[in-house]
Amino acid sequence: MDITTVTDVVRRPPDRPGELWRDGDAWVAGGTWLFSDQQPDVRRLIDLAPLGWTELLSSSAGLEIGAMCTIRDLYAFRAPAEWPAAALIPTSCEAFLASFKVWNTATVGGNICMALPAGPMITMTVALEATYSLWAADGTERTVAAIDFVTGNHATVLAPGELLRTVHIPAHALQKRTAHRRFTLTKMGRSTIFMIGTQSPATDDLLLTITAGTTHPVRLGFDSMPTPEALRHRIDSISDDVWFDDPNGSPGHRHHLATYYAEQIRAELSMGVQE
The missing domain is CATH 3.30.390.50 (CO dehydrogenase flavoprotein, C-terminal domain)
Incomplete structure (x- = not known):
């Protein structure tokens, strides 16, 4: 869907994109929801793709997922044998009401921030006791437990201009x-x-x-x-x-x-x- 109210697109944001934020802005990651519905209040789009927040890193501490990791890439992840709970990752990806074309562009962070009750990335990260790293528009950071992030249907604790940067799933939860x-x-x-x-x-x-x-x-x-x-x-x-x-x-x-x-x-x- 065309968003006819948009007058500007920022295609190369700074590493800390929050400093650009102003009323009428919208972050663009995969954009699979943003471009699927009318957005009458949006005046400018800020494209996060050039920032490359697509990490998918496993370590002794657990699994780190960049907010712009696609569902396709998450589904392809192969976890260590000592993480039996990682079987929930493909299960949750398969819970998407989406085609393979959406999987190629939809992001983990986008699904979480949409805060729809049926968001499977929310299900997975809450069940696996994840925490989210959030970047505020003023440059500060905070960590929020996944269970506390979504407050209602399409509602979260995000402040205006705040971004979900990474998801951390602890190793102890993946061993369950x-x-x-x-x-x-x-x-x-x-x-x-x-x-x-x-x-x-x-x-x-x-x-x-x-x-x-x-x-x-x-x-x-x-x-x-x-x-x-x-x-x-x-x-x-x-x-x-x-x-x-x-x-x-x-x-x-x-x-x-x-x-x-x-x-x-x-x-x-x-x-x-x-x-």
Whole structure:
């Protein structure tokens, strides 16, 4: 879609692009959403592609993902054998409601900053206890836990002109066992709910992440494996206004799916080491 309100495009921003920010600006990474809808308030585009924030680096500390790493490149990543939870990376990439053409341009950071309930990069990074490095327009930096970044449907903690620079997934989270469940109304449709459970090695703890069915990610932590009743109680305690309502599912339907899949995840991770 043409954005007819744009009067200027910055194609070679400085290394700290925030210093350029002014009202009416929009950052362009992959642009797969930006150019898919009307943007009546946008007057200038700032192209981030020349900055090359496409890192995908593994180390003993974990995995560092540049905000402009494409979904295609993330999907192609091959993790060390000692990171079983990295299997969630291709699983989350496959949860996109997108063609291979979108995969070639859509970015990890763009999907996160869109803050849609069904954003699979949000699901993955919250479940794997990631942190985000944010660059403010005034040159300062801050680190935000992935679980705290999205505050609602299409809403985040980002201030005007602030950028997501990198995503860090810690090694300890990548060493966990995992189980996941996802429901869609159609085979290739948008997620009605996407849930991931993780468990630390040699323990019976449980960290359960609920997304797509809620307006923002919900993460439930247990020091030891809960009983079915305790798990159901925690899900029932989620505020009614957190459950998302759109054509892909009503709040009641999503609540039901969360309860149903949570017990499956609990049972799977209660069985011991995965084969």
